[in-house]
Amino acid sequence: MSVIEDIAAASRRAQPHIVLSEGDDPRIIEAAQRAQADKLARITLIGTTQVEGVDTIDPSTSAKTDAYTDAYFELRKHKGTSLDAARQTVTSPLAFAAMMVRQGDADGTIGGAVETTTNVVRTALQIIGKDPSVDTVSSYFLMLLDGTRPIVFADCGLVIQPSAAELASIATASANSLTAMTGLEPKVAMLSFSTKGSVPQGAHESLGRIAEAIALVKERAPDLPIDGELQFDAAIVPAVAERKAPGSPVAGEANVFVFPSLSAGNIGYKIAQRIGGATALGPILQGLAKPANDLSRGCSVEDVYQMIAITGAQTAE
DSSP states (O other): OOHHHHHHHHHHHHOOEEEESOTTSHHHHHHHHHHHHTTSOEEEEESSOOBTTBEEEOTTTOTTHHHHHHHHHHHHGGGTOOHHHHHHHHTSHHHHHHHHHHTTSOSEEEEOSSSOHHHHHHHIIIIIOBOTTOSOOEEEEEEEETTTEEEEEESSSSOSSOOHHHHHHHHHHHHHHHHHHHOOOOOEEEEOSSSTTSSOGGGOHHHHHHHHHHHHHHHHOTTSOEEEEEOHHHHHOHHHHHHHSTTOSSTTTOOEEEOSSHHHHHHHHHHHHHTSOOEEEEEEEESBSSOEEEOOTTOOHHHHHHHHHHHHHHTTO
16 A cells, blocks of 8 residues: 555544534535545534535534633633633634644644644644643654655754754654654654764854754664764765765665754755655644644645545554
């Protein structure tokens, strides 16, 4: 089976309940009907459009709204949120869907076909919250080279200028995500414009951050194969690795690529996708207490369907 078929199979085994916050969007509706017909998940749409074969909830009339309002008020009253403001927030589709996940009425949620990434991520962080075992919420793309070979690019969508500690967290989370999604053993490359000191460390601040991040990962996860700093060619091409990084435990064989900044990661994944022909699945959020994922506002029905499968597979992790 292909990678996405494997992910879909994992979602079917988990039989999750996934709530889609933008249930009036035609792309969301079509993907929801297809996903439910294919038994990827049980789907609930948030909106006012009644859809054949799929449950729909309107927050303005739902029997859950009062309880969600009270729960959100308790969650945010230390920030000065009033009961009236809590109700106003909870009746927004994005927040209502997140409250369903927080309160255990759904296993995961997806938004972003209409809402911005900023709103999707902020709502997930405020309501669902961070996994207490993870230092940094980040994102990754599952890249399929030649349509089949899976690798991870991180962070390409969330953390703008990660500190050394954040880079370390992104590296370990991304390694875990690769294994959870594909079953592969991770080999992590910390990417740079330099390979193993080919540029003096003092030449740019990112080199110091990368070195510190690697030290942190080795301290926290000593069995995780990780190396850097590595240029991309040294990280992925064995012949180049032999010349630039002989003896490296990951060079030439890396399958998790951690970029030093969001700008580098975002540019990198788009080049791989648009020129290299790689399939880019994501961005997939990692580090939340329960799964919540973001869509592009330019997403297709297929994009939504695949993200339902990914979110469903995350519930089984």
